[in-house]
Every structure is written in structure tokens, then in C-alpha cells.
Amino acid sequence: MKEIVVNSGEIEFFSTPKQYKQQLLSLIAQSRKRIFITALYLQDDAAGREVMQALYQAKNNYPELVINIFVDYNRGQRGLIGEKASLGNRALYLKLAQQYPKQVNVYGVAVKRKEVFGVLHLKGMVFDDQLFYTGASINDVYLHQHERYRLDRYCQVNSATLANSFCQYLSEQFIDSQLAPLLNQQELPDLIEQKHIINELKVKLKKSTYQVENFDHSAVINDKLTIEPLVGFGRRGNKLNMATRTMVQRARREVVLFTPYFNLPYSLARDVIKSLKRGVKLTVVVGDKTANDFFIANDNEFSTIGIIPYLYEMLLKRFVKRYQNFIDKGLLNIHLWKHDDNSFHLKGLRVDERFHLITGSNLNPRAWGLDLENGLLIDDKQQFLLQKTNDELAGILVHTQRINSFEEIESVADYPEKPQKLLKKIRLTQIDRILKRFL
CATH class of the missing domain: 3.30.870.10 (Endonuclease Chain A)
Structure with missing residues (x-):
């Protein structure tokens, strides 16, 4: 253990x-x-x-x-x-x-x-x-x-x-x-x-992993919980990725997911949809495109790198449109974070008010397969941290807008001239390939 x-x-x-x-x-x-x-x-x-x-x-x-x-x-x-x-x-x-x-x-x-x-x-x-x-x-x-x-x-x-x-x-x-x-x-x-x-x-x-001193599980008393440090690198045998998926797969009531960039890895996205289909309530808190660290507000200063926030928003709009029925049922809640010209960099999971993943992983394909990532998996069986994490969540949601329909999210036609032109030049298949690999 x-x-x-x-x-x-x-x-x-x-x-x-x-x-x-x-x-x-x-x-x-x-x-x-x-x-x-x-x-x-x-x-x-x-x-x-x-x-x-x-x-x-x-x-x-x-x-x-x-x-x-x-x-x-x-x-x-x-x-x-x-x-x-x-x-x-x-x-x-x-x-x-x-x-x-x-x-x-x-x-x-x-x-x-x-x-x-x-x-x-x-x-x-x-x-x-x-x-x-x-x-x-x-x-x-x-x-x-x-x-x-x-x-x-x-x-x-x-x-x-x-x-x-x-x-x-x-x-x-x-x-x-x-x-x-x-x-x-x-x-x-x-x-x-x-x-x-x-x-x-x-x-x-x-091959690396965190080494942990052995302890006697029988010594665990009522005011304690457990933490497992996890590290992951590469697509195969990635313990952090596997633990993340297991959390979602085992969810029974509620999943809260934080990510700054809406582009879930295919396997994790599949787990998320399966959880919705079995009646698990899913809350996704994601940054608005203007809260992305690559966002360029001035169209005159726009460069190619500034297209990234728009690509993420396109993926989010597609996801909301496809799973609108879960929003209508009250199972899927999408919250877009935006506060003036500040940016959003939160990531992690809370499952059934018991399991908490505190991580630097952006929960996207790049984090899933390219970067060296780590995290803390907390098992709080008796929910001692519930009030603290509820307070954390409430503070985050203050600056969010709940999305009730895909129509509330901008389309390419609504974008400034330069990102709109660039997006029209890129085929959707090219966008998907780039996102799935590097972003």
C-alpha cells in the first residue's frame, strides 16, 4: 500500500x-x-x-x-x-x-x-x-x-x-x-x-514511483484520512492517469472536475459520459476563453498562438451541444469562469465528496501522454474535508456562469476577424489531430 x-x-x-x-x-x-x-x-x-x-x-x-x-x-x-x-x-x-x-x-x-x-x-x-x-x-x-x-x-x-x-x-x-x-x-x-x-x-x-514508509492500517483512527502520492509519465502504465480514470469509473453520486483547458483525453471523456449515463451528477468548472493564458484581447496584436483558446471553446461548444439532454436533466453542469482580465488554472477532481485529486495535471491529452505529472489522491472516508472543499468550490463558482445551452457559447462567426479567418483556414480534422496530441 x-x-x-x-x-x-x-x-x-x-x-x-x-x-x-x-x-x-x-x-x-x-x-x-x-x-x-x-x-x-x-x-x-x-x-x-x-x-x-x-x-x-x-x-x-x-x-x-x-x-x-x-x-x-x-x-x-x-x-x-x-x-x-x-x-x-x-x-x-x-x-x-x-x-x-x-x-x-x-x-x-x-x-x-x-x-x-x-x-x-x-x-x-x-x-x-x-x-x-x-x-x-x-x-x-x-x-x-x-x-x-x-x-x-x-x-x-x-x-x-x-x-x-x-x-x-x-x-x-x-x-x-x-x-x-x-x-x-x-x-x-x-x-x-x-x-x-x-x-x-x-x-x-x-519506471519511477513515490516511495512511502509502511504503516499499520489497524492504527487508523476516526479523525484521520489517507493520501497516496502519484506520479505519471507517458501513456502506458501511467499511475496518475489510471487513478484519475478509476475515480470517475467508481463514482456513484457526484463528480466535480476542474480543468483550465476543455480537451479531455479520449479515455477520460468516455468515462465521464458513462458516469452521466448511470445517473452521476457531473460539474465541470472550466476557464472561459478570455481566462486562458494564451488569450490575446487585441485583434491588432493577434498571433497564431492566440488561436488556442478559441479551439478549446469550439470543443466545449461541441460537447455541450452533444450532451444537452444531460444538462436538461440536471445531471451536467458546466460553469465558465471569468473575472475581469484574470486567468484560470485550476485542475483536479472531487468524487462522491470523499475522494479528492489535487494535481498539476491539466487533464488533457498533453498532460496524459507527454508531460511528467504528479498529484495527491486523498481518501476522506468520513468527509472531514467536505466543509473545506465546499468553501473552496463556492469561492471558485462566484466568478462563473452556468451554461444552460450550447447557444450561450460563441460560434466562429462571433469571433474577431483574425482568429475567425485563421479558423476557417484550418480543417476540423487538423484541429482534432493537433488538440489530441499537443494541447
Whole structure:
């Protein structure tokens, strides 16, 4: 068994990006033994610099404190989409490494040769014996540094066993194996070396799993629940994907599903439809196209990458139209999230008010088959977390609109001129092929 017993009072949910930032900085300041941070990226912007400065200050105050940061190797060496070529976030890492005598390790993990084919999408931050889990990365918008924010889910678990499991996995897979170069050192592997590293790491990751200390199930008492840490990479034998499907397949009353991009993998979509047909109530909370991080509001500045939110909306409209009968029966509830010009990045599942999947996986084909993903599967048999997750859900739904008909969703004819023209050039079969593979 891989489950970890946790007292229900040791799990806390946070609801806003500002709380995320406040808690992140607080946990850094309180740490004395270890800090392990895993994110897609730690950005060279105001929020990213503030977090990095806090990490270096902690290291200076407590030299014995071990600080390891893991980011995607390719993403860490480029700027934002549309920016000119640069060292990207690595420029910040190198600058700070030169300024401070005590070092913070920033590892670059390359699961694929190029970002388009897959990235490090592991999440989770360990501060001593606390695991702070969120799908968010670290930059201005995720931490609500200025006016705009990107909403995610934020869960903190006080468990030495769970924290040890996460740290052991990261150490074994990336540090001890020497398969993750340090991005804050001057020399990086050449192309041939990096190719060998990626090939070796891919084989290793497909076999990888979280190691959990054994425990006595008979010792479980009434105020406790269990957590199983899961990791998944690739389409075959992916434990995270299989656990996600099993949750939906076993649902008897209700499924709540969060995803920022409506493009469920075929197998998961099939499970969802089967659950509806057997009378399970399904609530889907998804970002409006304007809440997508690729959305470009100004038609004059529109570029090809900006077509992505429209493609997702087309898929959603098709889904709603096809399963309108379940909406009419009250079984299918689609909620579109939109709040000013902010963006939506939530993901995960709640099933029968007992099982909770806290994950960084976007529950789309890319996450299902290309990226390295992880998550926490919580079994709360006695529903100790129900009030907390109800409060979380209620706060999210404040900024949503319930869709009662496919006619409430815009069609291609309603789109601005440039995305409309581009969509008309792309055949529907081409769109499906692209979405099923990469988005």
C-alpha cells in the first residue's frame, strides 16, 4: 500500500493567489532543514526575484538549510512567448549565484528534447515537514504581484512521511542520478551530452514511483484520512492517469472536475459520459476563453498562438451541444469562469465528496501522454474535508456562469476577424489531430 495516514486537521486549503504568495514566503522564512521547490518555471520578474531573494536570505541565515529548486530545463532558458531570444530565467539564477556566497541549487530537468514534446510538470514544495501543493508556478501573475492574477488550487499538508516521499523522489531521480544539470552554473552539457541525459532520464522516469514508509492500517483512527502520492509519465502504465480514470469509473453520486483547458483525453471523456449515463451528477468548472493564458484581447496584436483558446471553446461548444439532454436533466453542469482580465488554472477532481485529486495535471491529452505529472489522491472516508472543499468550490463558482445551452457559447462567426479567418483556414480534422496530441 502507498497511502499515508494524515490527521484531517493537518490539511489546509488556501483560496487566492495572494494567500499563495504570503504562505510561500512564510514557509521559506520558517524552514530550518530543507526546502525543495518543484515548478514548471520560476520567472525572472518581480515576484520571482522576491522569492529567490527570500530563498537566498534563508540560506544565509541558516547555512545548514538545504535548498533545491527544480524547473523545466528548456523553459528555464527562454523568455516568454513572443520575446526575443535570451537566457530567460537562467540569467537571474546565474546573477544571484555570483552575488551570494551560500548557494541555492537550481536544477533544470529536461524530460523531452523540446518543450512542445513534453515538460517537467511536477508540482509540490517541501518546507521541512510541510508539503505545499499547487498547480501554480512562480511569477507575477501566479502570485498576484500586480493587478492581474491567475487562479489555481493551493493545499498544504503537514506530514513528515509525505514530505520525505517527495524529497526522496526528487533526490533519486534528478540529483543522485546526475540527470538534471544545475542552471545556476556557467557550464551546461553540450547537445550530445544533453541528448544522452534525456534518453536515460526518460527510461528512468517511466519506471519511477513515490516511495512511502509502511504503516499499520489497524492504527487508523476516526479523525484521520489517507493520501497516496502519484506520479505519471507517458501513456502506458501511467499511475496518475489510471487513478484519475478509476475515480470517475467508481463514482456513484457526484463528480466535480476542474480543468483550465476543455480537451479531455479520449479515455477520460468516455468515462465521464458513462458516469452521466448511470445517473452521476457531473460539474465541470472550466476557464472561459478570455481566462486562458494564451488569450490575446487585441485583434491588432493577434498571433497564431492566440488561436488556442478559441479551439478549446469550439470543443466545449461541441460537447455541450452533444450532451444537452444531460444538462436538461440536471445531471451536467458546466460553469465558465471569468473575472475581469484574470486567468484560470485550476485542475483536479472531487468524487462522491470523499475522494479528492489535487494535481498539476491539466487533464488533457498533453498532460496524459507527454508531460511528467504528479498529484495527491486523498481518501476522506468520513468527509472531514467536505466543509473545506465546499468553501473552496463556492469561492471558485462566484466568478462563473452556468451554461444552460450550447447557444450561450460563441460560434466562429462571433469571433474577431483574425482568429475567425485563421479558423476557417484550418480543417476540423487538423484541429482534432493537433488538440489530441499537443494541447
